[in-house]
Structure formats: structure tokens, C-alpha cells
Amino acid sequence: MRRLTGVSVSHSVDCWPGMVRCQYRAARCVSIGACRSIRRHHNSDRPTRPGAGNAMSHRTGRCTGMPRRTTSSTSPAPRARRRRPTGEVILGVDTHRDTHVAAVLSPLGAVFGTEEFPASAAGYRGLLAWAGALGTVRRAGVEGTGSFGAALSRYLLTQGVEVFEVNRPDRTDRRLRGKSDPLDAQNAARAVLSGRARARAKSGDGPVQIARMYKLTKGSAVKARTQAINQLKAVLITADPALREELVGLNNPDLFRACARFADESKNEEGEEETVLQATRTTLRLLAHRIEQLTEQIQDVEHRLARLAERHVPQLLAVVGIGPDTAVTLLITMGDNPERLSSEASFAALCGVSPVERSSGTRQYRRLNRGGDRQANAALHRIVQTRLRVEPRTRDYFERRLKQGKTRREIVRCLKRYAAREVFHLVRRLVGRDEIRSAMAAYYERQVRGDRSPNLEKSGYVLHTTSDPDVFIAEIDTVFDGDGDDVVVSLVQIFRIRDGKIARLRDYFTPELMN
Template sequence: MNRFDRADRRQRGRSDPLDAENAARAVLSGRARAQATAGDGPVEIARMDKPAKDSAVKARTQAINPLKAVLVRADPQLREELAGLGNAELSPTCAGLVDDSLNDEADEGAVLHAPHITLCLLARRIRQLSEEVRELEGRLTRLVERHAPQLLEVVGIGPDTAVTLLITIGDNPERLGSEVSFAALCGVSPVERSSGSRQYRRLNRGGDRQANAALHRVVQTRLRVDPPTQDYYERRSKEGKTRREIVRSLERYAAREVFHLVRPVPS
């Protein structure tokens, strides 16, 4: 269903019977033309795995932060031993600081051993979460390589970005009638706000914000490493366009490119 009319909802309120009546009226009048995404293909698998991976990444970050906070309060000798280690080396080192036999609160040296034990426990948690992240990343990467490898050939699109865009498109991309509808779905279609002699288009604040963020990452990557995109940026800058306006145009071009790569060509 399309979103209900806001003015009508404010006037009449909302309830399950009213929502059902509005839905029926929208269908009968032809205003409701949206087609739901299918849930019977590989994209549905990605839709389940992606939140699990994002949750594991967030939990790992939440474990890394207190680990570094404990290091600040640890004794100077321990801080010096672990100084200069990055996250990749810090967690394995902390995981091997103590063994279970030292986990005794009645010991006279419990206060001295407390940072070691806490760092060890946090490091083990980080290691477990890292294994989950790697497993889920592998599943998502294999899914994209199997069902949409053409996306990975595009400059600026990696497995994570490709999965996000595929989730937005769904298992039935034919429901998207044109690249314009896909751009609106991703929130990168410009919205006309011209008045009189002032010609202006504002940012589209609707659409799928995850897909919008994915296209934004694609554009930012291209601005750093893609010569054609850099040339386009320089040319438009000389025409007086701001960086924000140029980025919006590039996001729209990226949406068009993704749409034609994913949507099957009608025979």
C-alpha cells in the first residue's frame, strides 16, 4: 500500500477499521499502485543476514570501547606493554593475558589482576563477535557473487553496498517501472522547488535511507579514486555548482547505473 494521505489521517484519525477502509478505497480508485517486494528469493536471505551482521559489528564496537577504557585505568606497565597496538593486534594480545586460574576474587592480588581479567574477557567477546562478522560477511559476499556479480564490477560498489541496494530492490525488480521510480525509492530524485525566476531543486528526504546512504558512499568513493567522476566534479564546479549539488547529481547517476544492471531487460 502507498502511504495514506496525511491530511485525511489528521482529520479522521486512525484505527484498524479506518485504515482498512482507506486501503480499500485506494485500491478501488486506482491510487494504490505500489507492488510489494517478494520474499521468496536470495534477496530475502540477504535481508535476514544483513541485520545480523550489522548487530554483530555494533556489539563488537561496544566491546572494543570499554576494553580501551580499561586500559586507561590499568597500571602503567600494562599500558606500556599494549601501547601502539591496533585493534587487530590488541584483542588477541589481551585474550592471552590471564588464564582461568587467576580469576579468584579472594586472592590478595585481585585488584592487580582485575584489569588483566577484564581485558581478557572483553577480548574473548571481541574475538567471538569478529568470527560472527566474518561468517556473515562471507555469506553475503557469496550471495552477491552468485546472484548479482555485475554490481561488484562497478567502481565504488563492494559487497556490503551491493547487498544494501539489492535489499531495497527486492527479489522482484520488475516491480520498478523505471529508473525514476528506483531513484525516488532511494531518495536521490530531486524535488522541484522553483519559484518565479529562481530555479531550485531540493534534496529528497524520502525513500529508503539505507539505500540512500549506500549510494552516497559510492559517490564519495568515486570522488576519491575514479578519474571520470573527478573530471565531472571539476567541470561542474567551474559552472558554479556547489559540492552538495554535484554530489546529488552523481547519486542520481549511480542510481541509474544500478537500476540498469539489476533490472532484467524486457524482451
């Protein structure tokens, strides 16, 4: 055995059978070798590469049974050039008010890069261009698609990228790995890659987004008016008895009008001090004017919401228990792209009316769902309570379930689940009709035959339903302006709405069009 002192050894098995390659950074061979691979070099019974001579030279201490290629101790081994990623990549974005941090991962989870971009239109374009240079971006996980990431989500959706809503990272993982913006962006991409993030983001570019803006305005106005009414009545409790007796017995509208008619007594002559009674009357007058202004704003927004609901969801308003405010609330929950909801069960879970298992042992039990959108849950609750008062079918169901031993809370939960199913199918059909109408309008604009162009004012179409709730028939009459006579082209198209997507099944043309 021989031992190498002061020698750094690295060895690897060569392609030649029984041959071991050694590389030395220093070449001093002394007694007692400590490496089994080196001992194999000195074994003359082992075959060597033809023409290579002895494996080890005892005079120089250098390996001669190997190719004359050595690696310097100062220069590192050449590294393979990194190839440009190809194929699909996953985009993850951690959104903030001023900046967004993006990370791109491979389908196997390798991090290709992390970059920060400004939260602006130019920043959104730069983010997608940077991610597209690393591969094809088809899916993206974005944190806060309803707040800081709303504009980015809309841009990505317009570019054909499927956007998924990503919840905040798990607290256990955050304690173990730490917290930083690049890590949050990577976790967002990993959530999409693993399938944990399955909720697709709302598009926010249609009538539902308009309704959401009006609903937001109405909510803040109602809250401010309620606060002003409570303040006015609190002032009356501590007011002068004569003033309180003057206003006692009036209902709210009459009370507000009486307080608004109080004269402004705050401007007194010089030297006179304002009394408590004058300050009380002034406070009541100002609060009454504020209540009237807020009431006018609320009524204006309600009229706008009613027109919006009548224009886009008229069949939803025909259902018992659904008014404009309830219909708008449910539409906001579904979004402008209801195809993101794969089934009625997903919509029920989103509204918080899906049953949750709470069974143990021999007891089989389901409890109420305390999650989901509570505004939509409240809207479904109003529908059920209205039907329990005015609809005989719902009352009969309630009595029958009571005899079966169900509690009122369990029966209401079942009724809310049925209401969610009905609303889901109605909205899906209505959205499909609107998309078909848009497709018909685009069809008119594309129809150009020679020097003639379609006359959209004279053209029209009729949309018919069939026994299948997902199939529609469109009769289209396109009128083209002629030199003297108009040319009418008739077309019948059959559409099917499946999973929120439109499929054109067949076209029927008139003989005039085929000539």
C-alpha cells in the same frame, strides 16, 4: 382546507396522471386540511383512476381512490433482499502481531464487510477465502508489508493478488474520524482504490530475502563489536599505569590478542580478596574474547554475502565502486521482484537521490532528497566517493561542473542520480536472465516424448545478449535418453524483458524436431 389531527400521513405520486396516493395509519378526517396532496384528493376537477370512486370518503375518512393495499403501522415495509456482490472488490488489511483485521470495499467505496483473522497460515487462507466470497480480489492494501504483514503479503502474492504497501493513516483524518482497526483496514483499501498507495510490496521469497537476513545479522554483530571495542579502550584509560604502559602503542588486532592472553586470576585461594588490577585484567580478557567471536561471525557473513552476490549479480560487481556489500544493499532495496519499480525514476526516488523542487519566484532551485531508503542512499554515496578518487571520467565531470558554478553537494547529488540509473538497468537485466534460466529449467522438465525423458545433466543452454539491452537469445539443447542413442532436440528462443516481464518473441526449431 381541512386539517388532520392525530393522523400520520405519507403520500407519493402514483403512476396515473394527476393521481395522488395517500396512506393513513389512523382515519379521522376533521376540518381544515394541512396537506396540499390531500386537498388535491377533494378536488373533483382532477381526473381519477377509472373505477376507483371518490378519492376521499368523508364518512369514513379513508382513501378510496387508491388500490386496496395498506401498510400496517406495526409491521415495517418489506426490505429488498441484498444481492451478493459480484465483480472486483478491494481488500484492505490492518496487520498486528497476533491478528489481522480485513475490510472489503466495492469499486465505488461501499463497505461489504469487516472481519478479524489470526496471524497464521490458516488465518491467511481464511482471510482470502472470506474476501473471495464477496467478489474477485485482484488488489489489496496491506499495512506493514515489511513487518507484521510480511507473511500475509507473501501469501497474497503467491495467490495472484497484487499487494500495495499502505502507510499509516493521515493524522488529520484520524482526528476527525477516530482510530480503530476496522477503520484502518477500510482506509487501507481506500488508499488502493484512490491511487494513493502505489508502492507494490516486496515478494521476499528469493535470494534478495536471503541477503537481507545475512545483512541483518552482520549489522547487529558490527554494532556489538564496536560497543565492545569502545568499552575495552575505556577500561584501559582508567587502568593501572603499569598495565596501561604494557599495552600502549599496540594497534587494535595486537591489542585484542594481548588482552585475550591474560590469565584468569579471578579464582584465588580461600580468604584472599580480588584486587582491582585482577578485575581489570579479567574484564579486558572477556571483552577481547567477545571481540574475536564477533569478528569471526562478521567474516563468515561477509563470505556468504560475497558468494551470493557473485552468483546472482556478477555484472554488478564488475562496475567501478560497487563491492559485495554495496551490491547487496542495493538489491535489498529493489527486492526480489524489481518489476514493481516501473522506471529508473521510481528507483531513484526510493533511494532518496531524486531532485526535489525548491523554486520560488525567479529562482529555480532543486535541493537534496532527504527521504527514501537511507541505506541505499549511503551505498550510492560510497560508489560516487570511490569513483571520484579512482575514475578519471568522474573526476573530469566533477571539474567541468565546478566551472559551471555548481557546488560540491549539487555535483555529488547528480552523480548519485547517474549511479542509480546505471544500477537499475543492470539489475533489471540480470534479474531477467535469472528468470529466463528458470524458464529453461522448467522447459526441460516439461519435455517428455513418449517413453523418453530429458537428461538434465547432458542438456544445456547458452544465453546471448543483443544490441537491444532488453532482448536475449537462448540456445537450448535438450538431450532425451534413448534405447541406444541419445536424441538431441535443439531450440532457439528470443525473449524480451519489458517492465520486468518476460515476453517470448519467437521460437526456432531444428528440422529434426518438426519431423
